[in-house]
Amino acid sequence: MVDLTMVLLAVFAGIALFFAYLAISERNLVRALIxxxxxxSAFAFIFYLLRAPDIxxxxxxxxxxxxxxxxxxxxxxxKEVEEx
Amino acid sequence: xxxxxxxxxxxxxxxxxxxxxxxGGALGPLFNGVRSLAEFYLLNVFNAHNRTLxxxxxxxxxxxxxxxxxLDTLFETVVFYxxxxxxxxxxxxxxxxxxxxxxxxxxxxxxxxxxxxxLNIVVAASIALHGHxxxxxxxxxxxxxxxxxxxxxxxxxxxxxxxxxxTKEVALSLRSMGLLGIALVALIPLVAWVTTGxxxxxxxxxxxxxxxxxxxxxxGGSLVSGSLIWYNxxxxxxxxxxxxIVFLLLSVDEETVRKVLGGDKHE
Amino acid sequence: MVRRLVKAVTPGIVAFLTYxxxxxxxxxxxxxxxxxxxxxxxxxxxxxxxxxxxxxxxxIRLFWLIVYGLYYLIIAESRAHFDVAKxxxxxxxxxxxxxxxxxxxxxxxxxxxxxxNSITNTPGTVVVDLNTEKQVYYVHWxxxxxxxxxxxxxxxxxxxxxFIKKVFE
Numbered sequence: 359m360v361d362l363t364m365v366l367l368a369v370f371a372g373i374a375l376f377f378a379y380l381a382i383s384e385r386n387l388v389r390a391l392i393x394x395x396x397x398x399s400a401f402a403f404i405f406y407l408l409r410a411p412d413i414x415x416x417x418x419x420x421x422x423x424x425x426x427x428x429x430x431x432x433x434x435x436x437k438e439v440e441e442x
Numbered sequence: 443x444x445x446x447x448x449x450x451x452x453x454x455x456x457x458x459x460x461x462x463x464x465x466g467g468a469l470g471p472l473f474n475g476v477r478s479l480a481e482f483y484l485l486n487v488f489n490a491h492n493r494t495l496x497x498x499x500x501x502x503x504x505x506x507x508x509x510x511x512x513l514d515t516l517f518e519t520v521v522f523y524x525x526x527x528x529x530x531x532x533x534x535x536x537x538x539x540x541x542x543x544x545x546x547x548x549x550x551x552x553x554x555x556x557x558x559x560x561l562n563i564v565v566a567a568s569i570a571l572h573g574h575x576x577x578x579x580x581x582x583x584x585x586x587x588x589x590x591x592x593x594x595x596x597x598x599x600x601x602x603x604x605x606x607x608x609t610k611e612v613a614l615s616l617r618s619m620g621l622l623g624i625a626l627v628a629l630i631p632l633v634a635w636v637t638t639g640x641x642x643x644x645x646x647x648x649x650x651x652x653x654x655x656x657x658x659x660x661x662g663g664s665l666v667s668g669s670l671i672w673y674n675x676x677x678x679x680x681x682x683x684x685x686x687i688v689f690l691l692l693s694v695d696e697e698t699v700r701k702v703l704g705g706d707k708h709e
Numbered sequence: 710m711v712r713r714l715v716k717a718v719t720p721g722i723v724a725f726l727t728y729x730x731x732x733x734x735x736x737x738x739x740x741x742x743x744x745x746x747x748x749x750x751x752x753x754x755x756x757x758x759x760x761x762x763x764x765x766x767x768x769i770r771l772f773w774l775i776v777y778g779l780y781y782l783i784i785a786e787s788r789a790h791f792d793v794a795k796x797x798x799x800x801x802x803x804x805x806x807x808x809x810x811x812x813x814x815x816x817x818x819x820x821x822x823x824x825x826n827s828i829t830n831t832p833g834t835v836v837v838d839l840n841t842e843k844q845v846y847y848v849h850w851x852x853x854x855x856x857x858x859x860x861x862x863x864x865x866x867x868x869x870x871x872f873i874k875k876v877f878e
Binding site for chain 2: 733743754
């Protein structure tokens with residue numbers, strides 16, 4: 359059962375998990391956003407490996423373009439650093 | 443301590459969910475091969491011999507999205523536009539001024555962005571216009587196209603975009619044209635019903651057993667898959683300008699928004 | 710309007726080529742839709758992208774662009790890669806990093822951007838910022854030979870500027 363797809367899936371899922379943790383624990387919201395965008399990009403690769411090219415085509419512009427831009431605009435409207 | 447707790451929580455959730463999926467079978471048994479439902483669609487999406495069940499498109503996903511499950515997609519689109527209308531309604535009364543400082547980022551970034559804009563347009567248009575042939579479609583293309591106004595707003599400024607004609611009103615009317623187009627394509631079969639008296643269904647694409655209406659599957663020898671290409675084009679238009687409106691509104695600075703929406707102090 | 714259409718030729722051709730390459734096929738459907746889309750894209754971006762249409766369609770400039778591309782990819786890039794690789798392998802790590810001013814004497818946006826990107830793309834040098842009034846780039850250099858403008862120009866951007874001037878100025 360161990361083929362290259364499974365291994366790559368595990369690798370990208372691991373990357374996504376690591377960056378999800380970084381995004382949660384980071385106090386600076388802009389940095390947290392960048393970690394979160396990296397996590398979404400890893401998800402895009404996972405969708406590609408799961409053979410869903412339609413989802414990949416919508417996930418790439420959303421995860422690296424629209425989502426970070428929207429959140430950046432929202433961060434600009436509040437404060438950059440999360441208060442404890 | 444906080445970091446340790448977060449890390450533990452993340453790891454525990456990851457391990458539990460992977461155990462649930464692999465050993466516990468939370469997603470059902472792993473199935474290698476083609477399910478009978480998938481087999482039906484794969485057999486019928488592009489099947490000239492079985493015209494009453496086909497969508498005349500080799501792209502199974504787009505066929506399901508805009509033909510077999512067309513009404514679902516219609517309502518999904520409506521939900522998306524309700525969100526955009528909500529955003530517009532929240533920003534009511536805020537005037538988007540056309541003039542302001544156009545400082546933006548450095549000249550190098552601006553030049554590179556300028557070069558990327560036409561490429562972004564054609565790539566998005568290609569995704570939309572090949573939505574019925576290869577993976578892609580209206581929403582995907584709209585999301586790809588919406589990146590262009592966003593990077594223009596970030597790299598140049600909102601005023602750069604608005605001076606060249608992409609104002610909130612223009613974007614709103616183009617978005618409405620897209621939605622209107624989708625509605626018209628969905629209702630065209632009814633024109634056949636009125637004029638010829640034969641049975642026709644809303645969002646019908648190809649002929650059905652008791653209905654002779656059909657969108658042309660080929661135009662000039664090229665496969666256009668009946669209504670699918672029109673849905674994709676109009677959805678492309680609507681999604682692009684829907685996102686553009688939201689980003690034009692979000693780029694208004696917070697002080698102006700507060701001045702309008704803040705209201706009076708509560709006693 | 711006619712002027713705008715002439716200006717739209719170059720971006721339109723580039724857009725059409727991108728469309729065909731991205732679509733991955735060249736049947737009548739792709740050609741027809743590609744022409745429609747690239748005409749629209751070309752007209753939208755013409756004023757933004759093209760200042761003088763004759764310059765953009767000049768074959769001599771195109772020839773120099775190809776020559777520059779070959780020079781850049783084969784000679785400049787490999788020289789810079791070897792230089793940085795040597796510094797990495799050398800156990801003493803002979804680096805002397807610093808940010809220096811590099812002057813430039815070109816005027817157009819494209820020329821400024823091409824030189825800046827040429828500098829950034831070669832390993833060892835990165836353009837950090839630029840000042841168009843003083844006509845200098847601020848470049849981070851891995852091995853600062855000397856901070857004066859003439860030395861930095863000589864070492865970093867002299868050849869790039871010579872070619873870029875033929876292409877864009």
